[in-house]
Amino acid sequence: MRIFGYRKRKRGVASVLGILIMVGILITSILPTFIYVNEVNNYYDRTVVDLKITDNERSQENLEVYAYGHNETSVDVFIVNRAPLGSNISRIWVMNKTLQNVWIFNSTNRPDLPLYLGAAEQTTLRLDFTDINEVGNSYNIEVTTERGNKFSSTTNPLTYTPEGTWQTGTTEFQIQVIVQSNQGQDRYLIQIFGPESHYDFVDSTTVQGMFFSIFSVPQAGQYNITVHNIKSGSYLVGNMTRILTWIYPSTYCQFDDT
Structure with missing residues (x-):
């Protein structure tokens, strides 16, 4: 009877050890996987929220742009922010409609870009047209923000006339x-x-x-x-x-x- 009881107790201990080993395997394999999947889901949710915020801000951007000649070698671009949030002006595009050429004013050739424009703020940027302007050519001017929006000048196209004046479109x-x-x-x-x-x-x-x-x-x-x-x-x-x-x-x- 004593030998039978000892063997029975030994089998019970083995069962407990087997259960503990199985629990350990579950903890070391399944739990990290669960944590990883949960982190991936959280990252996805945050990304979706960030994209919605970005899309909402992009849709709210509203800049009014007016380009007009300052003199024969320069053009002023007047910009008003009509949106309830600020915008970073990253580039100004000048497109020659006559010759199909494009010039880009950005941080590489203008130290004042990118330029932050708060809600209801306004600014004037003077563009050097010394190497751009040709009599009789027409130009479209667009302002680009860091959110990817483009805003065309209300006065497009801008044309330099033989009389030495700028004609708006x-x-x-x-x-x-x-x-x-x-x-x-x-x-x-x-x-x-x-x-x-x-x-x-x-x-x-x-x-x-x-x-x-x-x-x-x-x-x-x-x-x-x-x-x-x-x-x-x-x-x-x-x-x-x-x-x-x-x-x-x-x-x-x-x-x-x-």
Whole structure:
């Protein structure tokens, strides 16, 4: 009886050891696999969330771009961020529609790029057209952000004419008014006197650095433009003649309030 009981106890110990070995195998093989699969799932979920956030931010980007000639060798690109989030401007593309050439302004040839533009902020980038500009050629200008969006200039295409002026591509009769200002919180009364009547535009946009507005008028002709700073009471004098002969559908007049 004693020998039988000893063998029985020995078989019980062997069973317990077998179970412990099986549990050890499960812990060392299946558990790491489970942890790995769980980490992969978490990484996938985070990636999906990040992509959704990126797509949402990309869809919210909204830049207004206006390109206009500064002089015969340079073009100013005025950019306003209309989105509720900031954008990084990474490149400016200049495409010669006439010769099918493309120039890229980026961090390799412009130290101010990439440029961060916060919500409701605005900036002006001056492009050197010394090696680009040719009389009679037309150019499309686009701004690219780091999120991959492209925004074309409202004034595309921009053409340098034999008369030494820049013609914008709009087919409407428009006057583009640019105000250089460092005054800050200002409002401007812009008065445009035309052949038959005059038009008053009050723009309540606060400006600092540069302010850009486009005004449509009903017909071609000669227009007298004045800009009145409502806050200070001063009238601004433009660097172009106020009497504009409309050779082209759109022209611009720049005023200094600095």
